[in-house]
Amino acid sequence: MARGENNVRYTQASPARAATAVYATLTAQVLSLGALVIFEQSMGRELAARLAAFGGRPVGADAEAVVGAVTTFAVLMMTVTGTSIAAAAAYVTWLVRARQANDRSAATGPVAAAWLVPGVNLFAPALLVDEVWRGTRPPDGG
Template sequence: MRFVSSLPRRSATAVHVALGVQVLATAALAMFEQARGRRLAREISALGGDPHAPGAQAVVGAVTVFAVLMMVITVTLIATAAAYLTWLIQARQNTTRPGASALPTLAAWLVPGVNLVVPPVLLYRLWWASHPPADRHGRWVALLAAWWLSWLTTLALILVRLPLHATPGDASLTGLGPVELTAVTVSALLCAATVRQITRIQAAGAHRRGTGTDSITPRAISKIFTRRAAARQVHPAGR
């Protein structure tokens, strides 16, 4: 398979940056939740939703900070998703042809239900199509499985565990804590590792094609030099 010249290195860098910002934003929200969230939730509940109730002005600053943090979280999630899909589409086009349809990739991630199963399969096929070293297959499968399990765990913690544990006596703003932050961080690190692996393999493949050494393996080069040395011994120079 022939790779196009524009490797998705910039897209990979954008993914890494977006993931880093997402983790930082999540950490900031988790810290706010632990330091002020529970008390703020109780204060807002006591006000009954009336912005003119006594004591409402005392929580304006904290509510503003919380609103800004939530906005940052939303923006970083959108930016991360856009950066990742851009990289994934470009990486797949490098193994097929420039301008190949992006619909399969978008459907794998955006169709409910499908996006719980198909994305790791798509990434596995992309890794194979990038012509990786055969001895790295086991490590790649382990990395891919760890990333996807961490991602599903993060979804379960945020979308399932937090609502189930939201009780009136344990009021909080988001329920975000150290466990959820750890899950987000691990998932982001593993996702970045999968992006880096595929990008490096495609870059190495393009470099070999650019230098014209793609079809010559180290073993073949060794055989060439061995034969030349044997020929010189049989026919010494000057005879």
């Protein structure tokens, strides 16, 4: 070891913590989607009819009557979008960490390509998860 050189062992965060984040974000996503579905079932048709009734004029008593419901709908849509993005990020993080726990030299590029390349994203994520699953199994006879 040369003078002034740091010899630091490569440490990677455990995939267990990333898996917990996946569970939490998926739970949040399901809850936010459930809230949106409940809102749509209870107020969707009525809100659409009220919006159509005032012809899209953004001012007046008719427009002010639907502001609360439209705001609720917008907040629910943003929540569903945000939790979906968070779940995707947590899942990709878990997949990268799980691959690197099996093989320290595993690159992160294939995970990004598996999700971002059209066509490839239909089968590659499943293959990567299968690779991780097979890598965590005990050796034959174990």
